[in-house]
Amino acid sequence: MNLRSIPFSAWIGIAGIAIAIFCALFAPVIAPFGERDVVGDVWLPAGGDFLLGTDNLGRDLLSRLIYGARTTIFVAFAATVLSFSLGMILSFTAAVVGGFTDQLFSRFNDLMMAIPTLIFALVVLAVLPQHLWILILVMAVLDSTRVFRIGRAVALDVAVMEFVEAARLRGEGSLWIIFREILPNTLSPLLAEFGLRFAFSILFLSTLSFLGLGIQPPAADWGGMVKDNKDGIIFGISAALIPGAAIATLAICVNLVVDWLMKRTSSLKGGRGDA
Amino acid sequence: MMESGPLTGPVPTDGTAGATHPRSAELSGVPAKPNPAANPSNGEIGGTFWRRFTFRRPLAALILQRLGLSVGLLFAVSLMIFGGIEALPGDFATTYLGQSATPQAVENIRKDLGLDRPWTERYVSWLGGAVQGDFGTSWASKNSVGEQISKRLGNSLFLAFFAALVSVPLAVGLGMLAVQFRNRLPDKIINVVSLAAISLPEFFVGYLLIMFFAVKYGVATFPATVYDSMSFTERLSAIALPVATLVLVVLAHMMRMTRAAILNVMSSAYVETAELKGLGMFRIIARHAAPNAVAPVINVIALNLAYLVVGVVVVEVVFVYPGMGQYMVDAVTVRDMPVVQACGLIFAAFYIFLNMAADILAIIANPRLRHPR
Numbered sequence: 001m002n003l004r005s006i007p008f009s010a011w012i013g014i015a016g017i018a019i020a021i022f023c024a025l026f027a028p029v030i031a032p033f034g035e036r037d038v039v040g041d042v043w044l045p046a047g048g049d050f051l052l053g054t055d056n057l058g059r060d061l062l063s064r065l066i067y068g069a070r071t072t073i074f075v076a077f078a079a080t081v082l083s084f085s086l087g088m089i090l091s092f093t094a095a096v097v098g099g100f101t102d103q104l105f106s107r108f109n110d111l112m113m114a115i116p117t118l119i120f121a122l123v124v125l126a127v128l129p130q131h132l133w134i135l136i137l138v139m140a141v142l143d144s145t146r147v148f149r150i151g152r153a154v155a156l157d158v159a160v161m162e163f164v165e166a167a168r169l170r171g172e173g174s175l176w177i178i179f180r181e182i183l184p185n186t187l188s189p190l191l192a193e194f195g196l197r198f199a200f201s202i203l204f205l206s207t208l209s210f211l212g213l214g215i216q217p218p219a220a221d222w223g224g225m226v227k228d229n230k231d232g233i234i235f236g237i238s239a240a241l242i243p244g245a246a247i248a249t250l251a252i253c254v255n256l257v258v259d260w261l262m263k264r265t266s267s268l269k270g271g272r273g274d275a
Numbered sequence: 276m277m278e279s280g281p282l283t284g285p286v287p288t289d290g291t292a293g294a295t296h297p298r299s300a301e302l303s304g305v306p307a308k309p310n311p312a313a314n315p316s317n318g319e320i321g322g323t324f325w326r327r328f329t330f331r332r333p334l335a336a337l338i339l340q341r342l343g344l345s346v347g348l349l350f351a352v353s354l355m356i357f358g359g360i361e362a363l364p365g366d367f368a369t370t371y372l373g374q375s376a377t378p379q380a381v382e383n384i385r386k387d388l389g390l391d392r393p394w395t396e397r398y399v400s401w402l403g404g405a406v407q408g409d410f411g412t413s414w415a416s417k418n419s420v421g422e423q424i425s426k427r428l429g430n431s432l433f434l435a436f437f438a439a440l441v442s443v444p445l446a447v448g449l450g451m452l453a454v455q456f457r458n459r460l461p462d463k464i465i466n467v468v469s470l471a472a473i474s475l476p477e478f479f480v481g482y483l484l485i486m487f488f489a490v491k492y493g494v495a496t497f498p499a500t501v502y503d504s505m506s507f508t509e510r511l512s513a514i515a516l517p518v519a520t521l522v523l524v525v526l527a528h529m530m531r532m533t534r535a536a537i538l539n540v541m542s543s544a545y546v547e548t549a550e551l552k553g554l555g556m557f558r559i560i561a562r563h564a565a566p567n568a569v570a571p572v573i574n575v576i577a578l579n580l581a582y583l584v585v586g587v588v589v590v591e592v593v594f595v596y597p598g599m600g601q602y603m604v605d606a607v608t609v610r611d612m613p614v615v616q617a618c619g620l621i622f623a624a625f626y627i628f629l630n631m632a633a634d635i636l637a638i639i640a641n642p643r644l645r646h647p648r
Contacts, residue, residue: 009467111355114348114630115623116585119603123619126607127360203476207589210478211604226478230593233482234497236490244479251474259470 010260016253023069033060035067036218043229043237055239056228065246068220072247075136075215076201082140083201084194087147092178094148095155106152112145118207125213135214139204143197150193154186161185195258199251206247222247338635345631352623353402356616361394388414401616410617415609420617423602428621430501431591431598434514435583438521443576446526450533450572454541465530472527477586481520481593488516499594517594524586529579536571540564570640577633584625 006014023030032051033039038058039050046053052061094105112120120142128134158164164181172180208214209223217224222243229240329336385391404411410420453462489497495516505513540546541564549559588600595601599618606614638644 111348111351114352114627115355115619116581116626118585118588119619119622119626122588122603122607123356123360123615126610126612126615199474203474206476207478210476211589211592212608213604223476223478226482230482233485234490236486238486240482241479241486244476244482248471248475248479251476252471255470255474 007260009256013253013256013260016249017257020069020073020250020253023066024073027066027070031060031063031066033063035059035064035220037063043232043235043239052242053239055225056232061225061239061242064220064225065222065243068222068225068243069246071215071219071221072202072205072223073250075132075139075221076198076205079136079139079143079205080194080198080201082136083143083197084147084190086140087144088151088183088190089178090144091148091151092155092182093174095152095159096174096177096182102152105148109145109148112142113149117142117204121204121208122211122213125208130213130216132215135205135208139201139208143201143204147193147197151186151190154189155182158182158185192258192261195254195261199254199258202247202251202254334638337638341631341635341638345627349624349627352627353405353620354398356619356623357398357401358394360612360616405617405620411613413606413611413614415606415611415614420613423614424599424617424621427597427599427602430596431587431600433501433510434517434521434591434596434598435580435587437511437514437518438525438583439580441518442522442525442529442579445522446529446579447533447572447576449526450530450537453530453534454537457538465534469527469531472523473531475524477520477524477589478593480523481516481590484516484519485593497594499596501597514596517590517596520590520593521583521586524590525579525583528582529575532575532579533572536575537564537568539571540568543567570637573636573640574633577629577636581626581629581633584622584629588622 027035036059039060040054040058042054042056042058044050044054044058050060050062052065055061055064090105094102115123121138124138125135128138159177159182164177167177167181205214205221206223206226209221210227212227215221215224217228225243226240226247229237229243232239233241325336389397401411408421408425410424412418413420413423449465453465456462484495485497488495496513497516499513499517501510501513546559546563549563554563587598588604590596591598591600592604599621603615603618603622605611606618
């Protein structure tokens with residue numbers, strides 16, 4: 001793969017993701033004010049000292065946006081990594097072991113998927129105490145059902161290949177087959193899926209925070225910032241739209257990269273390329 | 276191609292035909308459930324009866340099977356919503372009162388809410404009530420949950436119905452347009468715009484619309500409150516913005532999936548043959564492509580309507596619309612479990628039955644699915 005083969009839209013996506021990650025990593029250095037410092041009047045317009053204005057408590061919106069990138073990206077990324085590990089290990093186990101284990105996992109997965117994700121999350125978060133790690137765990141478990149389904153479909157295709165059979169006859173254990181035979185051969189489609197799930201995680205986390213069930217104040221997080229500033233909308237104050245736009249931009253950037261990855265993998269497999 | 280979307284439903288999408296048999300064997304007795312009167316005591320006659328029935332009326336048998344499967348699934352979901360929560364760490368009474376509550380107070384409230392009974396007993400009485408529409412009383416307001424829901428469910432359905440009414444024809448039309456101009460400018464524009472629209476969170480779309488249409492131009496009303504005394508047209512103008520938001524959110528998904536489904540048919544061999552033998556474009560679409568594209572498109576629509584069920588939650592919160600979604604979110608923040616469980620069950624029920632409808636419509640539209648090999 002050379003850099004020239006990457007289309008323009010994917011470059012936009014990569015640039016957007018890079019900026020967001022840069023903000024997240026160096027938040028204390030580049031943010032003009034502190035995350036929780038009240039520095040001015042409530043809902044000051046953009047311009048002057050405050051590049052994007054201030055929020056509902058008089059905190060600098062740009063600084064909170066930069067710190068929010070940290071929380072949002074970290075939580076979404078952690079949840080995606082966790083859901084992927086969980087979903088892939090379970091799905092590959094189901095595909096390799098087969099039989100009763102496969103039936104058990106798959107039927108349980110069907111059951112989990114029978115409840116809409118957001119509704120499930122609402123029900124579960126109503127009971128559990130509000131901690132960051134619980135939020136990540138809930139997001140990961142709910143999302144892993146989707147990973148499981150795709151992982152199993154992909155792994156089943158590979159599990160019947162000759163080289164897997166050869167490994168089996170050689171006497172390799174299930175762990176070897178999963179990690180050394182199947183995983184390397186399914187990595188490409190799963191990478192695109194990872195991007196898709198990451199974009200979904202960002203949106204899901206933002207939605208939960210917006211509903212007041214995600215990251216708790218005073219920590220900055222993009223969905224929560226929309227919630228904080230939503231009352232200003234009626235007065236024509238656009239403070240709530242800025243973090244909303246940040247979420248949308250990041251999600252679009254991730255999707256642009258995913259779109260390119262998917263096209264690439266589908267053309268590798270000799271797909272029609274249309275659908 | 277449909278498996279990869281984030282909103283694929285639970286039952287129907289994976290191998291619509293082949294997977295039914297092992298699954299119905301798992302939920303033992305479920306396929307036979309729709310005709311319990313036919314086999315009162317001995318299972319053997321019932322078995323052969325069912326077999327004969329399947330042979331004579333394969334379509335009816337399959338539909339009954341799906342129906343039974345959905346009921347079984349719903350039952351399992353109710354067990355999960357009630358029992359699964361029970362298994363999670365954390366005591367309702369303690370979370371309800373807060374960490375600093377005295378043991379005596381906790382004990383009192385447990386008794387008050389009926390939490391001292393074993394959970395199996397509570398589950399049975401809860402499910403028994405739920406079937407009759409009685410979901411108990413709210414912990415927070417002490418009102419009947421069922422009464423509240425019956426009011427709000429109508430509002431939510433009103434919203435979702437109009438969103439579907441606008442979005443379905445629009446999505447199918449745009450999807451066909453994209454196919455017609457495949458890989459040309461209109462298709463590319465539609466593709467980029469819909470990719471962007473998929474990435475927009477519902478609340479962002481909602482507030483954007485409020486900002487422009489309610490605040491800047493003043494052509495729409497913002498808090499989309501509806502009450503009983505409102506006339507039908509007043510209601511319609513109140514829900515204009517929430518409906519627009521829902522349409523925008525669902526449209527992109529539905530359109531992309533419609534485009535993929537139609538393209539899938541259009542790139543098949545028989546359409547190519549029709550093209551090669553010189554048939555006109557209209558005739559190819561009307562006689563050859565459309566009958567085969569109906570099933571996947573119907574499937575797409577039903578799946579997206581199921582997605583509306585979830586979209587409604589956020590949109591209702593954004594627009595302060597008195598529906599089920601807002602009720603549930605409010606209940607979750609104060610940990611009002613009877614309300615949360617009731618709303619969760621109803622949302623899941625809608626989701627499951629819409630997915631089942633997608634499945635059944637696909638079977639009706641495509642005769643090949645009626646005879647699983």
